[in-house]
Each structure stands twice: as C-alpha cells, then as structure tokens.
Amino acid sequence: MADAQTTRLCTQIIRSQFGPLTANVASILLTRGRLTLPQIVRLTSLKPRTVRASILVLVQHNVLWHAQTEDEGEVLEVNVEECLLRLRFGRFVSQAGQLFGDAGAQIVQLILDHGKLRPPDIVSELSLGDAKAANVYSQAIHALVTAAYLKPSTILSHVSPRDKRIRYEAEEKAKIAGFPTAKELREARETAEARLKREEEEAEKVGLKRKAKEQKGPRSAKRKAAEEEDIVDPTVYFRVNCDKFNIHVRNTLIVKAVKERFNDGAALVLDTTLKVTESKQKNVLDVRTEPVSVSNIAVSLSDQEELASGLILKTKNPSNAACIKDYLGMLSCADNPTAAGRAAAFLSFGASKVQVEFETVCKRLRRRVLESVTRERHGPEGVRILRLLLDTGKMDEKQISKVVMIPGKDVRPLLALMSAESLISTQEVPKSADRNPSRMFYLWHVDLQKAYSVILGNLYKTLYNIGGRRQAEQEEPMLKAVLEKRERSDVSQDEAGLMSRLELDMIKEWEAKQEKLTVLEMRVEESVFILRDLGVFGFSED
Incomplete structure (x- = not known):
C-alpha cells in the first residue's frame, strides 16, 4: 500500500496515459494493497473482461507485479517506482538521442510507448520496409542492448523482488539448526541478497547470444569459425533499463553542483572523469566510480585549450596535465585534510588515481534540498537553526538561542513551526522515573529520515x-x-x-x-x- 500523496499521483499518471478505467483498477490496488483478480472485480464494480484488459495493459507496461501466495493464489501489486518513473520518460528519450542519435531515440520512445517489444517488431515498425533503414535500426538496437540501456524482460522482472527476498531468507533460515543468532540471521539475509542479485544478472544475459562470424577467404569453407560475436536475440522482449538512464541524471546533477561551486573548468574535468568510467557504472547504488588515472583524463581533455582560464597560476602557459591536477586537488579538497574537507569533497585523489565519491556528494545534495525548503518557508533564521542541529546534534532551546544569536522569544515559535512541518523533531529526556512532563528536558534535533x-x-x-x-x-x-x-x-x-x-x-x-x-x-x-x-x-x- 502507498501513502495518500503517492496514491493520488500514481492514479493521475495512469489516468492520463491509460484512461479512467485502468486508473480505477490501479487506485484500488494502491489503496488496498495486493489483491486477487476476483477481489479487484468486486471492488471496482467493473466487468471482469474490462478488469482483465486493464491488468494486461499495466503488466505490459511493467506497472504491475505478480506474486504467488499459498493462501490466495495469484495476487497483483502496483510497482510504485515504475509508475513514478513515467514522469521521466521524456528525459530518457532525449538522453538516448544524445547518446545514440535519432535512431536510438525513436527505438527508446517506441519501447516506452509499448512497454516491451522484440527487435524484429521494433525494426519493422520503424523502418517501414526500407532495407537501409532496417539496418540502421538493427545496429542501434545492438548498441542499446550492449550498453545495457535496453534489458530483457523475463518472468523474474514481473515478480516483486520483496517476495523473492522474503522467500529466500526463509529458505536460508530453515537451514539453521536450533535458535538462530544475530550473526546467522545476518548471514542468511546476505546470502538471500546475493542469490537475488545473481538471478537478476543471469536473467539480463539472455538478451545477447553468441554467433560465429563469417570467415572470408579461400580457406573459410574448410575450417570452422574460430571467432564469435554477440547478436541480439530476436525472440526476447526488451524493455528500457531506467537505472542506466538514471545514471546520466545523477551525473548531470553532480556536474551542475561543481559548476555552481567552482567554475566551468572544474565541471569539465569532473564531467570527463564521469564519462571515462560511464560504461562501468551500473546504477545509482554505486558508492563511487572505478579508479581512473590522471593520464586517461588528460587524454580525453587533450583538445581543450581553456582549462587554465579558471585558475590563477604563476606560470603563463601551463600544460593541460598541470591544470587537471590542480582542478582535481580543488575537487578533492586537498587543502583541507579534515573531516569537514572530506565531507565537502567531490572525489578522492591519491596515487594518481581518481574516484568520484557518489555517496558523499548525494548526501550533500539531499541536505541542500532540505536547506532550500527550510529557507523558503522559514527564512535564513530557520536555516541557521537547521545547520546548527545537523552539525552538533541534540540541543535545548536556550542553547540554540545562544548559539544562533536569536532572542528566545523569536526562537520558540520558530522551533514550533519547524517541528510542525517535521523539519526538526524533539527528544524527551525525563528527570525522574515517573516521566512527568513538567520534569523533563526537551531536546531539539533533526530526524533526517522523517x-x-x-x-x-x-x-x-x-x-x-x-x-x-x-x-x-x-x-x-x-x-x-x-x-x-x-x-x-x-x-x-x-x-x-x-x-x-x-x-x-x-x-x-x-x-x-x-x-x-x-x-x-x-x-x-x-x-x-x-x-x-x-x-x-x-x-x-x-
């Protein structure tokens, strides 16, 4: 079940793209959780044929999950994240056009319109019988599949990963003799996660298959083909891999943050670092990029002549390699080797190897959103209080008033307003065992998750x-x-x-x-x- 705001938004998205009848089915599932087909028919008051058609449409577009239970049989559940991702489809098509040209953008748009398609269907729909155009689209499909921007749609992709994780954990716990310890439970959970990840990786490999290359020359008919190449399996249905496109959205935000904090030269160096390791970035779960050498970055920026314009150097004509090292030092906060410096860095730079620290940067981006919301609603005074509590932890009202230099009569209503909006929270510390409210300390702090x-x-x-x-x-x-x-x-x-x-x-x-x-x-x-x-x-x- 989703909360009220998520339910309203998902229902609106489905209504705008699939119509009111399908939105009615989705609204019932979002409001009541997973249900069987007869329950959906009863709650929506629609004809079984209409409900079945709506479910088929949502399954085709990867918005519904299946689950097989022992008590009720097959139940259906809305994939909320996949539904919300539909707001980002236009950006995905634009990114595909920038990376793979017009053919790639048309392929991605067609697949997004149909949910999932086979390569022959894509080529026949777009080429309209033109052999030359069919060859172009076939090459674009191969490039998209090889780079993992398209992934195969298998049976596992229609099953909720939460159900599989629970089942795998139960199977691992059943192997434990006696009362399980905390260590054994943690190991069972890690084993289940590894098994689930291994299944997903194996399922995504079915999109490509090996085929022997045609050998040219007079002896090619007398010997077997020694070389093989990957070709797209024409029998497999492919869907858009949103995780791969989300990587570009994340990288764009990071480069934009560098440009705002430093200058265009620093943003160019970081953008190049991300592009060098882009093929090895799987999804937004990556903590950091793979190590890349400074020489690789320098080779990619060899044709850039304005890197020195963003630096103040003693030498008049510095080399690109020297400018890149200076930029990397800025981005890694090499001049501030403290905990605050590490928290403000965009990358780690040591032993001529560079790694972009996604975890550190993403935490800082989330904190910036929190501060911007606080500034919009409560002004700079609210931001001062928020930053103080984030840096120091729990504090009482008098301490906050003293440190942020705001009178107590102004701090008290401001804390109440920020608490009402859940930007900050309170922690009760009783003075006595009876927990009398009049004999308690009330400490303010920031509950980030809330x-x-x-x-x-x-x-x-x-x-x-x-x-x-x-x-x-x-x-x-x-x-x-x-x-x-x-x-x-x-x-x-x-x-x-x-x-x-x-x-x-x-x-x-x-x-x-x-x-x-x-x-x-x-x-x-x-x-x-x-x-x-x-x-x-x-x-x-x-």
Whole structure:
C-alpha cells in the first residue's frame, strides 16, 4: 500500500496515459494493497473482461507485479517506482538521442510507448520496409542492448523482488539448526541478497547470444569459425533499463553542483572523469566510480585549450596535465585534510588515481534540498537553526538561542513551526522515573529520515497539483474547441489560413502555459530524484 500523496499521483499518471478505467483498477490496488483478480472485480464494480484488459495493459507496461501466495493464489501489486518513473520518460528519450542519435531515440520512445517489444517488431515498425533503414535500426538496437540501456524482460522482472527476498531468507533460515543468532540471521539475509542479485544478472544475459562470424577467404569453407560475436536475440522482449538512464541524471546533477561551486573548468574535468568510467557504472547504488588515472583524463581533455582560464597560476602557459591536477586537488579538497574537507569533497585523489565519491556528494545534495525548503518557508533564521542541529546534534532551546544569536522569544515559535512541518523533531529526556512532563528536558534535533519523507510527500503533492492544473487548463471550453479544430486534417495543414487570430493567440498562450508547467514539473521531479533515487545510502551525515 502507498501513502495518500503517492496514491493520488500514481492514479493521475495512469489516468492520463491509460484512461479512467485502468486508473480505477490501479487506485484500488494502491489503496488496498495486493489483491486477487476476483477481489479487484468486486471492488471496482467493473466487468471482469474490462478488469482483465486493464491488468494486461499495466503488466505490459511493467506497472504491475505478480506474486504467488499459498493462501490466495495469484495476487497483483502496483510497482510504485515504475509508475513514478513515467514522469521521466521524456528525459530518457532525449538522453538516448544524445547518446545514440535519432535512431536510438525513436527505438527508446517506441519501447516506452509499448512497454516491451522484440527487435524484429521494433525494426519493422520503424523502418517501414526500407532495407537501409532496417539496418540502421538493427545496429542501434545492438548498441542499446550492449550498453545495457535496453534489458530483457523475463518472468523474474514481473515478480516483486520483496517476495523473492522474503522467500529466500526463509529458505536460508530453515537451514539453521536450533535458535538462530544475530550473526546467522545476518548471514542468511546476505546470502538471500546475493542469490537475488545473481538471478537478476543471469536473467539480463539472455538478451545477447553468441554467433560465429563469417570467415572470408579461400580457406573459410574448410575450417570452422574460430571467432564469435554477440547478436541480439530476436525472440526476447526488451524493455528500457531506467537505472542506466538514471545514471546520466545523477551525473548531470553532480556536474551542475561543481559548476555552481567552482567554475566551468572544474565541471569539465569532473564531467570527463564521469564519462571515462560511464560504461562501468551500473546504477545509482554505486558508492563511487572505478579508479581512473590522471593520464586517461588528460587524454580525453587533450583538445581543450581553456582549462587554465579558471585558475590563477604563476606560470603563463601551463600544460593541460598541470591544470587537471590542480582542478582535481580543488575537487578533492586537498587543502583541507579534515573531516569537514572530506565531507565537502567531490572525489578522492591519491596515487594518481581518481574516484568520484557518489555517496558523499548525494548526501550533500539531499541536505541542500532540505536547506532550500527550510529557507523558503522559514527564512535564513530557520536555516541557521537547521545547520546548527545537523552539525552538533541534540540541543535545548536556550542553547540554540545562544548559539544562533536569536532572542528566545523569536526562537520558540520558530522551533514550533519547524517541528510542525517535521523539519526538526524533539527528544524527551525525563528527570525522574515517573516521566512527568513538567520534569523533563526537551531536546531539539533533526530526524533526517522523517524530514526527507515529509518533503518527498509534499513534492508528490506538488506534482499532482501541476498535473491537475495542466488538465484544468486543457479542459477550458473555448480552448478545448480550438484544440479540437486544430486537430482536423484540413486545419493542421494550413493553421494560419483556416484559424482566426484570436484562435492562434489562444493556442500560443496555452503552449506558453504548458511550457512553464513542464519546466516546473522537471524541477520538482529533479528534487524527487535527489531525495528518492539518491537516498539509497542511508540518512547518516557523518
């Protein structure tokens, strides 16, 4: 079951993309949790045929999970993360176009429109019988699959990983004789996780198969092919690997943060470091990149001549290698070898090897979102209190007032407001065993998990309001009539001649509003990505 804000947003997304009947089925599953098919039919009051068709659509688009239980049989559950990722599909298509050209963007868009497809179906749909175009699309599919931007859709991908993890843990615990210790339980959990990860890796290998290369020359018919190559299996259904595209979103945010803190030269060096190791980055769970040498970065930046413009050096014409080392020293905070310096670094630099520290940077990005929300609602005074509690831990009201240099009469209501929004929390310390409220210390602190969860819920609410505003703007009677007229085949060929100036102005104004709402939605979704997708490393700021 999802919370109220997540349920509303997921239902809105499904309604806008699949219609009201499918949204009704999804809303019941989001509200009540996993259900069987007869239960869904009874709760939605729809015909069984309609419910079955809606479920097939959601399964095809990877929004529903299956699970087989001993008590109820087959049950269905909404994959909330996959549903929320649909807000990011436009960015995925844009990234595919930048990496693999127009052919890659068209392939990714087609697969996103259909959920999952086989390579022959993709080629026949896009090439329209053109042999040359079919060859281009086949090569693009091979590049996408080889680089893991497309992954095979297997039976395991339709089963909830939580159910498999619970089952595997139960099987490992059953092997333990007697009462299990904490160490044995931890080992059982680690074994189950390793087994689940191994199954996922093996399932993703079915997309490629080995095929012998054709040997050219007079002796090729007399000997067996010694070389083999990987080809895409035409019988396998492929879906978009969102984790691989999320890597680019994360890297873009990190480069943007470096540019804001330092300059364009430092951002260019870090961007190059990320691109050198991009092929080895699997998902956003990576704690850091693979080690890369300074020479590899220098080779990639050999054609850049303006690296020295962002540095103040004694020499007039420094080499690129010297500039890169200076930038790496800045990014690793080499001039501040303390705990604060390590926490502010973007990468670790030692023994001519460089590693971008994703865990450290992502924690700092989440903290920046928390501070920005606090500044927007409570001003700089709220940010001062928040930073004090994050750095020192639990403090009472008098200590906070003294350190942040704000009168107690102003600190008290500000703490109450921030606590009401879950930005800070209280810890009760009793003076006596009876826990009398009048004989207690009340200490203020920041519960990061609680604060991030509340902010994430508010961001989901904002995304829902943006979608509602877009729908309300589009349903306005006069604008709706103009848009329907615009869709006519004769009008679409000559809009300027068959539409009045008033109608053209209405369309222009509506497109401007749509653009503003889309930009706002992208900014809010970026904050959601930082808090949800980059929140995999825990909430400790140590």
